[in-house]
Amino acid sequence: MEKIESANQEALRRMLAGDPVLVDVIPASEAIPDLREHMILHAGPPIEWASMCGPMRGAVAGIAVFEGWAPDLDVAADMAAAGEFEFHPNHRFDSVGPMTGMTTMNQPVMVVENRTFDNRAFCTMNEGLGKVMRFGGNDAEVLDRLRWLRDSLGPSMGRALRALDGIPLKGLVGRGLAMGDEMHQRNVGCSGLILRAVAPALAETSSETGALVDALSFIGGNDQFFLNIAMAMGKAITDPVIGIEGSSVVTAMSRNGTDFGIRVSGTGDTWFVAPVEMPDGLYFPGFTEADANPDMGDSTIVETVGLGGFAMGAAPAVAGFVGVGAASEAANFTRTMSQITVGENPEWTIPAMDYMGVPTGIDIRLVVETGLAPTINTGIAHKDPGVGQVGAGVVRAPMACFEQALVAFAETMGVS
Amino acid sequence: MPENKQQLNTLLNSPLHVINVGLEEFAQNLKDRGVSVVHVDWSPPAGGNPKLAALLAKLSE
Numbered sequence: 437m438e439k440i441e442s443a444n445q446e447a448l449r450r451m452l453a454g455d456p457v458l459v460d461v462i463p464a465s466e467a468i469p470d471l472r473e474h475m476i477l478h479a480g481p482p483i484e485w486a487s488m489c490g491p492m493r494g495a496v497a498g499i500a501v502f503e504g505w506a507p508d509l510d511v512a513a514d515m516a517a518a519g520e521f522e523f524h525p526n527h528r529f530d531s532v533g534p535m536t537g538m539t540t541m542n543q544p545v546m547v548v549e550n551r552t553f554d555n556r557a558f559c560t561m562n563e564g565l566g567k568v569m570r571f572g573g574n575d576a577e578v579l580d581r582l583r584w585l586r587d588s589l590g591p592s593m594g595r596a597l598r599a600l601d602g603i604p605l606k607g608l609v610g611r612g613l614a615m616g617d618e619m620h621q622r623n624v625g626c627s628g629l630i631l632r633a634v635a636p637a638l639a640e641t642s643s644e645t646g647a648l649v650d651a652l653s654f655i656g657g658n659d660q661f662f663l664n665i666a667m668a669m670g671k672a673i674t675d676p677v678i679g680i681e682g683s684s685v686v687t688a689m690s691r692n693g694t695d696f697g698i699r700v701s702g703t704g705d706t707w708f709v710a711p712v713e714m715p716d717g718l719y720f721p722g723f724t725e726a727d728a729n730p731d732m733g734d735s736t737i738v739e740t741v742g743l744g745g746f747a748m749g750a751a752p753a754v755a756g757f758v759g760v761g762a763a764s765e766a767a768n769f770t771r772t773m774s775q776i777t778v779g780e781n782p783e784w785t786i787p788a789m790d791y792m793g794v795p796t797g798i799d800i801r802l803v804v805e806t807g808l809a810p811t812i813n814t815g816i817a818h819k820d821p822g823v824g825q826v827g828a829g830v831v832r833a834p835m836a837c838f839e840q841a842l843v844a845f846a847e848t849m850g851v852s
Numbered sequence: 853m854p855e856n857k858q859q860l861n862t863l864l865n866s867p868l869h870v871i872n873v874g875l876e877e878f879a880q881n882l883k884d885r886g887v888s889v890v891h892v893d894w895s896p897p898a899g900g901n902p903k904l905a906a907l908l909a910k911l912s913e
Contacts, residue, residue, distance in 0.1 A: 851910045
């Protein structure tokens with residue numbers, strides 16, 4: 437249909453025209469005024485306590501203690517089971533969060549502004565690897581780090597970014613692709629570029645040397661620091677694509693550890709949901725697949741804009757890290773994903789693939805027709821609350837989501 | 853000898869050159885036996901689901 441083709445070209449145009457800039461770090465309650473006491477935003481499509489997986493429950497209990505809503509983890513879990521917390525997806529509030537994706541009032545969130553469309557998107561700050569809340573960690577070490585992010589790094593980053601009038605991200609991501617990042621499981625290049633951009637302003641706006649040293653050390657020692665920035669960027673790019681009549685382009689893919697959900701431009705805010713799958717990957721020493729939780733997180737927003745598994749060709753090292761084979765096979769993932777996308781991004785190119793642009797704008801029609809589900813690079817959480825990350829791998833978006841979406845999309849087009 | 857039978861004999865007595873469509877394992881089996889094979893990666897639209905294939909066809913009209 438001509439109408440679908442032109443609507444999808446408009447969706448692609450909006451994605452490519454986005455001008456995302458990291459502008460601030462502010463408390464989540466300031467970024468999202470609708471956030472209230474006892475209200476918890478989580479990754480993925482809507483879910484309630486009874487259906488939550490172990491890591492998600494662990495994170496909920498932990499964040500309730502962090503916010504001062506419960507004195508300890510056991511009481512927090514009892515309160516959750518008694519319905520004392522209100523759960524909503526991050527996506528409902530212009531927000532995204534990695535893995536468990538906890539967002540609550542007193543956490544600092546990074547703000548990415550899309551200056552072409554004048555919209556903003558938010559994501560909490562990356563906590564580093566290992567035992568962290570996004571993987572369900574909730575002990576004293578995890579909560580103390582969250583307090584430090586709230587009281588020290590968040591405000592410091594906010595001051596620095598405001599002094600800089602923001603850091604433009606489009607060109608920075610382009611450089612990151614050339615440095616071997618795919619912005620999901622590898623963010624070494626972009627994290628370094630962010631540190632280089634923000635360090636002078638951090639120093640200039642800091643009044644305490646110790647806090648400055650801690651801030652620089654944390655960012656410099658965290659290879660995944662940029663992931664959460666990339667996620668807020670992805671959300672800022674995709675939100676202007678929501679609601680284009682006749683467009684079959686995906687605007688969000690997300691998982692909550694129990695279900696995988698997608699949203700499609702032409703069907704607005706409706707989630708199309710299916711049981712989430714188990715990642716296929718490699719495990720840290722001492723862990724096996726028997727320890728793993730099914731796939732989780734809003735981080736698939738980076739694949740939605742052509743990064744992560746779609747940009748695997750830029751990051752051959754990731755192919756080995758996530759256990760999908762030889763580095764030389766990385767390009768095949770990107771080429772395969774180009775079969776289910778509307779076009780390429782001419783500003784985000786892969787040098788090793790003759791400067792091919794990353795495949796952008798997933799068309800649900802092409803996914804269903806070819807049977808090629810989007811490839812997602814992902815971290816793997818332990819299935820029990822409080823343990824943390826146990827590996828990394830690749831997972832496919834469930835085909836059932838796209839099949840449901842196709843039927844609903846066809847109805848909007850008067851086709852049955 | 854009828855012409856078509858002669859053609860069949862010629863075919864069977866010549867080296868095989870195979871185009872395999874669909875299941876890659878068939879191509880691999882022939883390759884393993886030294887047969888020249890070109891594999892075409894193909895599957896029916898929508899995994900063979902007739903309802904979804906019909907929807908796709910209508911959405912492409």
